[in-house]
Amino acid sequence: MKKAHFIGIAGKGMSAVALLLREAGWQISGSDEGFYPPVSDYLAKAGISFADGYKKENIHDDADMIVIGKNAKLVAESNEEVAAAFAWQKNLPAGRRVVSFPDVLNELTAKTDNIVVAGSYGKSTCTAALAWCLMHAGKDPSYFIGEITKGFDAHAHKGSGGVFVLEGDEYPSANWDTTSKFLRYHPHSVLLTSATHDHVNVYPTHEEYLSPFKKLIALLPSDGLLAVNAGEEHAFALSKNFAGTTVTYGMTPDAQWYPQNIKYGLITTFDLMNGGTKITELTTELLGAHNIENIVAVGALLLEKGLLTPEELAAGVASFEGVKRRMELLSPRSTIPVLEGFGSSYEKARSAMEAMKLHFPGRRLLVVFEPHTFTWRNRAALYRYDDVFAGADKVYIYEPASHGAGTHAQLTQEEIVSRVQAAGVDADAITDPDAALEIIGNELYSGDCVLLLTSGELGGLIKTLPAFAEKKFPA
Structure with a gap:
C-alpha cells in the first residue's frame, strides 16, 4: 500500500x-x-x-x-x-x-471526463449541485468541492462513474508554484460563472486576473463544452476565445438557458427554459436570485452533455440542500432569521444582501460584516463600500483581519466605517469582539432579520448570535 x-x-x-x-x-x-x-x-x-x-x-x-x-x-x-x-x-x-494537492488532482483526473467549475463566485454551490444531481441519479461521480456541503458524506469522493466534477480555483497551486490550480485538472467541460477582479494580492490588475481563465479555456479539447454566464461581461468575453461548443446561461432570455415564472419563497419554483422552450419545472430551497442563476448553470451543463434527463435534474435540484455558509439559516428555532453569507467579495456580499431583501421583505435588516479577505482590506477596494450595504438598516463592522496586512495597502476600520456612513448607511464599528453579542443583541427586535457576512469567524458570533436569537425570540 x-x-x-x-x-x-x-x-x-x-x-x-x-x-x-x-x-x-x-x-x-x-x-x-x-x-x-x-x-x-x-x-x-x-x-x-x-x-x-x-x-x-x-x-x-x-x-x-x-x-x-x-x-x-x-x-x-x-x-x-x-x-x-x-x-x-x-x-x-x-x-x-x-x-501540491493540485499535482495530485492532476494525476487523479488523467483518465476521467472532467467538469471544472471556475469563476469569481458561485463555484462551490455549482460544483456541489452538479455532483449532487449526478449522485442522486445514481451516476456515482467523483467530486472535489472546496467547501463543506450539506447532505454529502464528505466534500470529496472517488466514484465508479466516469465523470469527475471539480471546483476550479484560479489561486496559485503552491508556495513554490504560481500555476493556477484549475490548470492542472484536464478539463473536458468548463462552467464559467464569472471573471470579475478578485484576489488582488495575487493579481493586482484585472488583466492579470483574466490570464489564467484564458489559459483554462485554451485547455478545452475541440469536442469539449463551455457553459458561460451571459450576464457577466468578463466571462462572456472570455468565451469568445473557444472555438468548440459554447452554451450560455443567465437570468434573461438573452441567454440560451434561463429561468421563467420564478416564484420566490423559502421554497422557490421556476421553469427552466432553453431557447423559449420549457424544459422542466425546478424547485429549490436555496435563497437568492444568484442561486437561481447557479441552478440554471448546472441544468444547462448537465442537459447539454446528456448526463441527466430533465426529470433526473428536477429531482436532484429539489433535494439539494446547498453549501455551508452560503445563505445558511442558523436560527431555525427563532422568529428572527439569522443567516450567514459568504462575504469574501463584493459580488458575493451584494448577492447575499439582495437575497435577504427578496426573501424577508418588510423586515429590518441588520448586517454584521468582517473585512476578512484582501479584496475587502485593500485600499483600492474602498469605493466598493459606497453601495455594498445598500438596503441595510444597520451595519456592524469588525476590525479588518490582520493576516498579510504588511504586504499591501491595508484599510483601517475607521476608514471603512466612515465610507459606509458617507453612503447614508447607519454603521458602527465593533471595537471589542467580546462585547459584540451584547451590543448587537440589545439592538434586536421581533421582526428583524440578520445577515452575518464574512469569510472568517466573527470571533465566535456565528455561533453565539443565532443561539441568542433562539433563546430571546423563540419560534
Missing part, C-alpha cells in the same frame, strides 16, 4: 484530496494546527491519522509522497516539518516526491 503524508491536512482542499487518495487505496497521515468538525470527522471516519502541530518527526522515510498545502506558514524557512519534507525528497530514491 502506497503512503502519503499531508502537511496542512485540515484545510478544505487538502482534506478533500486526502480523502480521494484514501479511497484510491493509499494509506494517509497528516498534520496541521487545529482540527475541527466536520473535517476532523471526515478524516477520522476514513481512517486517516493526523497530528496536531508541525514537527519534523511527522516525516517518515517510508512515505511515497508528501503533499504540502498553500499556506503562509507552510514554508521551509519557518516550518521544520516542511523543511524536513524537502530534505526527505532530496535524500531518498527517485519517485518519492513533494507535491
